[in-house]
Amino acid sequence: MSIIGGSGYTGGELLRLALSHPRLEVRQVTSERLDGQFVHFTHANLRKRTPLKFVRADAVEECDLLFLGLPHGSAMGRIDQLSTLADRIVDLSADFRLRNAADYDRWYGAPHASPAWLDRFVYGLPELHRQELASAKYVSGVGCNATATTLAIWPLAAAGLIDTARGVICEVKVGSSEGGAASADSTHHPERAGVMRSFAPTGHRHTAEVLQALRLKNVVTDVHLSATAVDNVRGVLATAHVFVKPGTAEKDVWKAYREAYTQEPFVRIVKERTGLYRYPEPKILSGSNYADVGFEMDPTTGRVVALCAIDNLMKGAAGTAVQCANIMMGWDETLGLDFPGLHPI
Amino acid sequence: MAIPTATGQAQCPECLADVTLTNVMQNEITQCPGCGAELEITSLEPLTLALAPQEEEDWGE
Numbered sequence: 001m002s003i004i005g006g007s008g009y010t011g012g013e014l015l016r017l018a019l020s021h022p023r024l025e026v027r028q029v030t031s032e033r034l035d036g037q038f039v040h041f042t043h044a045n046l047r048k049r050t051p052l053k054f055v056r057a058d059a060v061e062e063c064d065l066l067f068l069g070l071p072h073g074s075a076m077g078r079i080d081q082l083s084t085l086a087d088r089i090v091d092l093s094a095d096f097r098l099r100n101a102a103d104y105d106r107w108y109g110a111p112h113a114s115p116a117w118l119d120r121f122v123y124g125l126p127e128l129h130r131q132e133l134a135s136a137k138y139v140s141g142v143g144c145n146a147t148a149t150t151l152a153i154w155p156l157a158a159a160g161l162i163d164t165a166r167g168v169i170c171e172v173k174v175g176s177s178e179g180g181a182a183s184a185d186s187t188h189h190p191e192r193a194g195v196m197r198s199f200a201p202t203g204h205r206h207t208a209e210v211l212q213a214l215r216l217k218n219v220v221t222d223v224h225l226s227a228t229a230v231d232n233v234r235g236v237l238a239t240a241h242v243f244v245k246p247g248t249a250e251k252d253v254w255k256a257y258r259e260a261y262t263q264e265p266f267v268r269i270v271k272e273r274t275g276l277y278r279y280p281e282p283k284i285l286s287g288s289n290y291a292d293v294g295f296e297m298d299p300t301t302g303r304v305v306a307l308c309a310i311d312n313l314m315k316g317a318a319g320t321a322v323q324c325a326n327i328m329m330g331w332d333e334t335l336g337l338d339f340p341g342l343h344p345i
Numbered sequence: 346m347a348i349p350t351a352t353g354q355a356q357c358p359e360c361l362a363d364v365t366l367t368n369v370m371q372n373e374i375t376q377c378p379g380c381g382a383e384l385e386i387t388s389l390e391p392l393t394l395a396l397a398p399q400e401e402e403d404w405g406e
Contacts (some may be wrong), residue, residue: 254361271360274381 001065004057007031008181010092011069012043013318019049021336030057060085065325069090077113088328090321092141096121098208107208124324126268127264128213133327143228144316145172146209148238149265149289152308156242157219159256163243167222170240175232178312193231200227234313235282242307250297253304270294280309287311288341289319351389357382358394366392
């Protein structure tokens with residue numbers, strides 16, 4: 001396998017996972033800017049783990065599996081050429097996440113460069129698309145905030161419990177690594193440290209993925225997503241407010257979550273009466289591919305507060321990408337993803 | 346005479362998780378691995394669980 005676009009945070013995380021994966025052999029990793037440099041000078045946690053150096057994308061040779069870690073908008077115009085390099089591709093960007101080309105105009109502000117390719121990609125969230133992934137050749141990445149939101153509310157949608165007339169409101173609190181490896185004036189440490197910065201109160205692009213996911217269950221409702229940056233490097237906590245249909249009891253909600261996630265290897269239901277972390281908490285998920293999901297219900301109003309915590313670079317990006325690759329290759333989908341996180345951290 | 350015990354699975358009445366029980370006795374208190382609720386074995390055949398009443402906890406008095 002090779003990685004085109006391996007100098008960013010998701011590329012580095014993907015490389016970390018691939019180097020420890022029992023079935024993957026990393027052949028090439030690209031960066032135009034860092035061509036010729038050892039990858040461990042950029043991804044310092046990989047010192048003594050690999051002698052690889054970055055190469056330019058035009059030096060990439062054919063391989064069995066190609067991961068794309070390019071910035072959004074970079075792969076869509078080159079997909080015809082990229083697809084000649086490998087039979088199977090996992091693209092971590094947003095370029096092939098949405099099925100409807102018009103959604104790119106609306107949510108990404110520009111038309112899609114290769115709309116004919118959209119139907120050839122499967123949306124890379126195994127909890128929703130495992131069966132299609134098993135026979136897919138092209139898999140899209142997932143938005144980290146979309147993943148957290150979708151996994152939080154998916155059981156309610158699948159069970160038909162959502163009162164669609166009232167919409168879904170979701171607040172996501174996110175760490176700074178969501179912003180990528182490039183810096184800006186606003187991410188300068190004196191400006192960024194300690195913030196609780198509302199950066200997308202409305203119009204967050206990942207809303208499109210959540211709406212698309214809900215449509216799989218014929219749930220058509222408004223989704224109001226707001227994002228707030230907090231003082232963590234990794235992590236997303238989605239707090240979704242969903243009104244359920246009249247007559248829904250907490251037992252029905254429990255049943256919905258059990259049915260959706262009992263068999264899922266990377267989704268854990270966290271709603272506990274005891275212990276130190278009684279609801280989902282991103283802190284203990286750093287580096288792991290788990291999504292911790294929980295809820296609380298207000299029986300007097302029918303409001304369910306649905307929660308999901310993930311590591312944005314793992315279940316929200318590279319971890320899910322490897323999970324999808326495992327499924328696509330016919331391997332155990334947990335291969336290379338067994339790290340449970342650290343405690344304390 | 347041996348005290349009757351049972352082994353098998355029962356469902357947590359709180360969170361619907363499957364709880365595996367091994368050689369448990371009637372009225373024994375166990376904990377749900379899913380939600381952490383304190384549960385009482387209220388029947389051995391069939392194995393049945395109920396939320397353990399808080400007021401019946403032993404406070405050491």
